[in-house]
Amino acid sequence: MKTGRLNVYVPEPELEAFRKFCKNRGMSQSRVITGLLHNFNARQQRMEDKELDRFTTNLEKASHVKYEAEKEKARRMVAEAGNPIENGSSVEQSSADFLDLE
Numbered sequence: 001m002k003t004g005r006l007n008v009y010v011p012e013p014e015l016e017a018f019r020k021f022c023k024n025r026g027m028s029q030s031r032v033i034t035g036l037l038h039n040f041n042a043r044q045q046r047m048e049d050k051e052l053d054r055f056t057t058n059l060e061k062a063s064h065v066k067y068e069a070e071k072e073k074a075r076r077m078v079a080e081a082g083n084p085i086e087n088g089s090s091v092e093q094s095s096a097d098f099l100d101l102e
Contacts, residue, residue, distance in 0.1 A: 006033070018032075
């Protein structure tokens with residue numbers, strides 16, 4: 001495993017409290033900090049997964065809403081236009097004139 005060095009400046013009261021915490025639990029300062037970083041990374045990864053799931057769900061919902069809106073728009077257009085076959089469109093009229101053999 002590749003390791004790195006972490007240089008930080010910690011105020012004296014916090015550093016003493018941290019040293020006391022580590023000593024009371026019989027753990028090295030390095031081990032405690034490594035554990036904290038590991039927990040942080042694991043939580044961060046879970047949050048990223050949740051965020052990705054939420055984004056995917058929202059995207060699926062949005063696409064469904066857009067689909068329904070387009071479907072409704074098409075229904076309204078058909079309803080407003082009526083049935084073009086029954087009403088006789090201009091294309092049908094010109095075709096009928098063309099086929100008129102009188």
